[in-house]
Amino acid sequence: MDPQVVLDLYGRGFYLIIVLVSSLMVPGLIAGLVVSVFQAATQINEQTLSFLPRFIITLGVIMYLGPWILMQLTDFTTQLFTNIPMIIG
Template sequence: MDPQVVLDLYGQGFYLIVLLVGAVMVPSLVVGLMVSVFQAATQINEQTLSFLPRLIVTIFTIMHLGSWLLTKLMDFTTQLFINIPMMIG
């Protein structure tokens, strides 16, 4: 197996991981930032106040993007299995 093929697979896998994690984490980070600004403006320093909105947004995001996330992961896996004979030979 050529080292360039391994590097290409690694790059595609790493890009997929960043894409999937970013799609779930970015909305959570935005909500966390908004709650932090609210806490700073009102001087409320309650830790649970920032946890619940982020949890709700993360669950909501996974519910709505779950099929897209699973499709991307299945496409990558399918292409990987289809290309095994070309990678080995």
């Protein structure tokens, strides 16, 4: 097995992980920022006020992007298993 092939597989897998995790985390981070600005403007220091909107938005994003995430993971795994003879030989 060529080291370049291993690095290419590692790079594609790492890129896929970064895209999938960022698609889940960015909306929650934006919601947290909006709630934090609201809390700073109104001087409300309630911890659940910052947690609940992020939680609801993250669940919504998981429900909305879940099929796409699953498709990306299965496509990558299928390509990986399909190319095993080429990678080894």
